[in-house]
Amino acid sequence: MRYRDSGVDLERSDALKAALARAVEGTWGAEVRALRGGFAGVMRWPGAAGGEAGARLVAATLDGVGSKLMLAQAAGRLDAAAGDLVRHGANDLLVHGARPLAFLDYIAQARLEREVVLAVVEGLAAACREVGAALLGGETAEMPDTYRPGVVDVAGCMIGTVAERELLDGGAVRAGDAVLGLGSDGLHTNGYTLARRVLERSGLAPEAALPGGAGESVLEALLGRHRWYGPALAPELGGSAVRALAHVTGGGIAGNLVRVLPEGAHAVIEAAAWPRPAVFRWLIGAGAIPEADARATFNLGIGMVVVCAAGEADALAARLRARGERAFRIGAVVAGARGVEWSGGPRDE
Amino acid sequence: MRYRDSGVDLERSDALKAALARAVEGTWGAEVRALRGGFAGVMRWPGAAGGEAGARLVAATLDGVGSKLMLAQAAGRLDAAAGDLVRHGANDLLVHGARPLAFLDYIAQARLEREVVLAVVEGLAAACREVGAALLGGETAEMPDTYRPGVVDVAGCMIGTVAERELLDGGAVRAGDAVLGLGSDGLHTNGYTLARRVLERSGLAPEAALPGGAGESVLEALLGRHRWYGPALAPELGGSAVRALAHVTGGGIAGNLVRVLPEGAHAVIEAAAWPRPAVFRWLIGAGAIPEADARATFNLGIGMVVVCAAGEADALAARLRARGERAFRIGAVVAGARGVEWSGGPRDE
Numbered sequence A, B: 001m002r003y004r005d006s007g008v009d010l011e012r013s014d015a016l017k018a019a020l021a022r023a024v025e026g027t028w029g030a031e032v033r034a035l036r037g038g039f040a041g042v043m044r045w046p047g048a049a050g051g052e053a054g055a056r057l058v059a060a061t062l063d064g065v066g067s068k069l070m071l072a073q074a075a076g077r078l079d080a081a082a083g084d085l086v087r088h089g090a091n092d093l094l095v096h097g098a099r100p101l102a103f104l105d106y107i108a109q110a111r112l113e114r115e116v117v118l119a120v121v122e123g124l125a126a127a128c129r130e131v132g133a134a135l136l137g138g139e140t141a142e143m144p145d146t147y148r149p150g151v152v153d154v155a156g157c158m159i160g161t162v163a164e165r166e167l168l169d170g171g172a173v174r175a176g177d178a179v180l181g182l183g184s185d186g187l188h189t190n191g192y193t194l195a196r197r198v199l200e201r202s203g204l205a206p207e208a209a210l211p212g213g214a215g216e217s218v219l220e221a222l223l224g225r226h227r228w229y230g231p232a233l234a235p236e237l238g239g240s241a242v243r244a245l246a247h248v249t250g251g252g253i254a255g256n257l258v259r260v261l262p263e264g265a266h267a268v269i270e271a272a273a274w275p276r277p278a279v280f281r282w283l284i285g286a287g288a289i290p291e292a293d294a295r296a297t298f299n300l301g302i303g304m305v306v307v308c309a310a311g312e313a314d315a316l317a318a319r320l321r322a323r324g325e326r327a328f329r330i331g332a333v334v335a336g337a338r339g340v341e342w343s344g345g346p347r348d349e
Helices: A010-025 A068-074 A078-094 A114-131 A192-202 A218-222 A230-236 A252-260 A278-286 A291-297 A310-322 B010-025 B068-074 B078-094 B114-131 B192-202 B218-222 B230-236 B252-260 B278-286 B291-297 B310-322
Strands: A041-044 A056-064 A099-109 A134-142 A152-163 A178-183 A242-247 A265-270 A302-308 A327-335 A339-343 B041-044 B056-064 B099-109 B134-142 B152-163 B178-183 B242-247 B265-270 B302-308 B327-335 B339-343
Touching: A010 B114, A010 B134, A041 B099, A041 B134, A056 A078, A056 B099, A056 B152, A068 A078, A068 A152, A068 A192, A078 A099, A078 A114, A078 A152, A078 A230, A078 A242, A099 A114, A099 A230, A099 B041, A099 B056, A099 B152, A114 A134, A114 A152, A114 B010, A134 B010, A134 B041, A134 B152, A152 B056, A152 B099, A152 B134, A152 B152, A178 A310, A192 A218, A192 A278, A218 A278, A230 A242, A230 A310, A242 A252, A252 A265, A252 A291, A252 A302, A252 A339, A278 A291, A302 A310, A302 A327, A310 A327, B056 B078, B068 B078, B068 B152, B068 B192, B078 B099, B078 B114, B078 B152, B078 B230, B078 B242, B099 B114, B099 B230, B114 B134, B114 B152, B178 B310, B192 B218, B192 B278, B218 B278, B230 B242, B230 B310, B242 B252, B252 B265, B252 B291, B252 B302, B252 B339, B278 B291, B302 B310, B302 B327, B310 B327
Parallel strands: A056 B134, A099 A134, A134 B056, A265 A339, B099 B134, B265 B339
Antiparallel strands: A041 A056, A056 A152, A099 A152, A178 A302, A178 A327, A242 A302, A265 A327, B041 B056, B056 B152, B099 B152, B178 B302, B178 B327, B242 B302, B265 B327
């Protein structure tokens, strides 16, 4: 099964994105920082002095939960999936060195169902407290002609702030740097359209034990929460060890790491450098998903990539482990064409 | 036809909103300004001194276009309807004295259609230039199991800034104040679920001339653009004339004006104080919509309400007219129970 078959055509989306850039960038004045493949938009806050290193910038990002919501709704776990949206947005700010301030949500259904909206908002609110954002506003929309009956869509905007001197944009990455990967807790919020198709076609009941797993059900494995890396990484912001961060979302490890690489930087990822979690092994096997497609779709066990000076990699990894992360040295940056290359095959957990 | 019959149950939505407030406000620290029925969320920007009058606040609001999109899509006018979302958000900030900085969008379809997404983004970008916001980010989502085929949903978050001393929150409204209304350009972005039902049941072709209109088609009348009141009102921000602003969106004139009234302030709206535009007369007649429902659903020709000191009302109205607005003195604030009351019947245009 190829990703395109499951309802999301990545290549078509990429072509579209390029065509849209012109319209979008036509709205940007000098106050907008055009980040290299940014995970968030960043612009100067009015009144902050121009080139001043202590100036504050505003960072913002908007995302949807995607089709993880459908799986979560069927499992009565909408609150958890809604919280994933908040943690996703907070991570998107974190990779630019920004900390969350406020979140605003959009919840839409064909017919608003009280228990659905309440579960979503309670999940958003709990996650906002977790990442330190105020749930500052939101919109609840009832659109019977737009949405399929019974489903819900949730999107949200995370707004944060970063000091100019702590802004991370990939510009500091150099050949010779090391690449660390921090463990994910399942699929996070990407690849669910494909995963749901695999589950349907596998014939497995969602409550069945995950093949190769440690006793958790397939559903539990698929609904693993989107991990928030702030507690581990915030103490490193403004320090010298971290050169760049990449949040592994749609596009997988390579598709996101490349976003923070400057020209002339080529990253090599060693696929055997970390154990591939059982949920991905099962998805790939049951769905007969080609390895290249799996790499372009799933995080495969790495939710955040950290580029750092090679000499600091071991100490940084040790600090991150002490803060509760699973940290792996998964590759290196070499001189070469800007891009990311995989090396070798995966190692089973 | 009652509004509830057309697919949106306002009463149910209101009950839900109250039930959600607890969860939301549990995420608010001291930095959040709890505004009286705010049109936007407002909070202190980090680093801004606490009680300092010159401190800057961040204001943000998130909305969807709603079902105006379906009508606009059928008419090949998606770009205009998308722009309405931007102007809507900018007006929501304006009523708190804030000016737009950045907009982020969410565009979702069952299958992304290149021409749909491009039209939407181009409309958003043009409107962002109009209101002075950078289109700072966005998300394009393809969700075949969530959206009905062929339709699109668009939501977006507007982020802005206001100086503490220019913040408008209704606290300055006093008995004796005058109420001005600024003309709308049609339905703006509210009441379209009902309007589309009326159009369907009327048997009129969208291209037919609007009954009672000046030659425009029903479709043109229904797709009037959401007016942006910034050019007229921005020069008044920080001045003494404007006590409060209310953006007339879902809930109509009364439902929005009440949001900026303090306890003890009772507003009376004279329905005959401005001409009721033909599009509303036609909708009410063709749909056999009770007057009370029409008042709770449509803006009925007033897109922005301005509360001002009575002695300044005429001069303020003259300035607003000089800036291109149709300004009417539509009522007054008296001492009484917090609320808004309509007086008399409408006057035809």
